[in-house]
Amino acid sequence: MRNNIYKKIYKIIKKYPIIVIARHIGADPDALGSQLALKKIIQNKFPNKEVYAIGNPSSRFKFMGALDKVEEIDYNQTLLIVLDTPDIKRIDGVNLENYNNIIKIDHHPFIENYANIELINENSSSTCQLILEFIFANHLKIDKSIAELLYIGIVSDTDRFMHGYTSVKTFELVAKMLKKTNINFISLYEPLYMRPIAEIRFQGYIYENLEITDNKVAYIKIEEDLLKEYNVDSASAGNIISELKCINEILVWIFLTEDKKNNLIRANIRSRGPIINDIASIYGGGGHKYASGARLISWAQADNLLKDLDNLTKEYLEKNG
Numbered sequence: 001m002r003n004n005i006y007k008k009i010y011k012i013i014k015k016y017p018i019i020v021i022a023r024h025i026g027a028d029p030d031a032l033g034s035q036l037a038l039k040k041i042i043q044n045k046f047p048n049k050e051v052y053a054i055g056n057p058s059s060r061f062k063f064m065g066a067l068d069k070v071e072e073i074d075y076n077q078t079l080l081i082v083l084d085t086p087d088i089k090r091i092d093g094v095n096l097e098n099y100n101n102i103i104k105i106d107h108h109p110f111i112e113n114y115a116n117i118e119l120i121n122e123n124s125s126s127t128c129q130l131i132l133e134f135i136f137a138n139h140l141k142i143d144k145s146i147a148e149l150l151y152i153g154i155v156s157d158t159d160r161f162m163h164g165y166t167s168v169k170t171f172e173l174v175a176k177m178l179k180k181t182n183i184n185f186i187s188l189y190e191p192l193y194m195r196p197i198a199e200i201r202f203q204g205y206i207y208e209n210l211e212i213t214d215n216k217v218a219y220i221k222i223e224e225d226l227l228k229e230y231n232v233d234s235a236s237a238g239n240i241i242s243e244l245k246c247i248n249e250i251l252v253w254i255f256l257t258e259d260k261k262n263n264l265i266r267a268n269i270r271s272r273g274p275i276i277n278d279i280a281s282i283y284g285g286g287g288h289k290y291a292s293g294a295r296l297i298s299w300a301q302a303d304n305l306l307k308d309l310d311n312l313t314k315e316y317l318e319k320n321g
């Protein structure tokens with residue numbers, strides 16, 4: 001059944017001479033890996049097509065490959081493919097009105113319909129996994145560079161195959177890809193996980209200063225002065241948040257980081273029990289059941305978010321012990 005939609009998407013790609021591939025703001029390895037891999041897949045199969053992978057680059061993941069700028073293109077001849085993005089406000093660098101044919105491929109819970117074809121599989125570990133399925137469903141060539149990008153995206157989004165959406169299918173697809181391409185996947189961990197010592201010291205600060213409520217909610221408020229003191233940026237907390245997954249006293253944890261340049265407070269929220277994305281969406285954010293985020297406008301709003309998450313976790317504990 002799902003194979004049909006992959007075949008349908010392939011047929012549409014075949015028809016268009018120009019293809020723009022976009023993804024969400026705040027590029028991460030799954031978004032970048034799926035985007036850059038899909039670009040290579042299309043270029044390998046159709047060398048005469050113009051294919052652009054667009055959006056703001058990420059300095060941390062620039063080892064994955066370069067992004068393109070779209071200059072003058074004929075939009076009537078262009079297909080837009082948006083990866084890993086459930087809603088319009090999170091699409092990076094695209095005016096949807098320019099396009100009359102749009103395909104969405106995503107593994108986030110559904111938020112809104114903005115494409116002509118919407119391939120959404122919430123149970124997929126990652127968008128890179130969906131791209132792998134697309135490749136195999138259409139018997140497309142997968143070379144080493146494509147496999148490396150997809151492997152990085154899958155490993156990163158599943159946090160090394162630990163998250164709940166990692167499935168037998170994830171392993172089957174990855175194993176098939178590794179057998180076909182024989183990539184040195186061990187060599188990919190170093191560029192993905194290398195971090196500056198400043199960030200490790202900042203991580204130490206977070207561990208020392210986490211507040212934990214009676215309801216097993218851990219949080220920390222990180223003001224810009226602290227980021228300066230530790231010589232890290234406002235995205236650093238996002239690189240550390242997953243490290244708190246296996247702590248007895250914590251069920252839900254939140255990092256609140258001031259980003260003065262953009263006049264907001266970033267919330268990274270994780271859970272190993274209560275479903276948090278509904279609360280994140282009340283604050284204009286969203287994400288997955290156990291991994292969500294939001295951009296807040298003030299510390300007062302951040303306090304309200306903390307209160308809501310604390311109540312949610314309290315209710316969860318009352319029900320589940």
Ligand code: AMP
Nearest residue numbers: 268269285286287288291292293294295
């Ligand atoms: P992060 O904590 O930034 O790693 O985000 C965790 C998850 O929440 C990811 O799946 C993001 O797509 C989603 N997310 C993060 N920030 C937002 C936001 N402002 N709005 C909607 N979803 C978000």
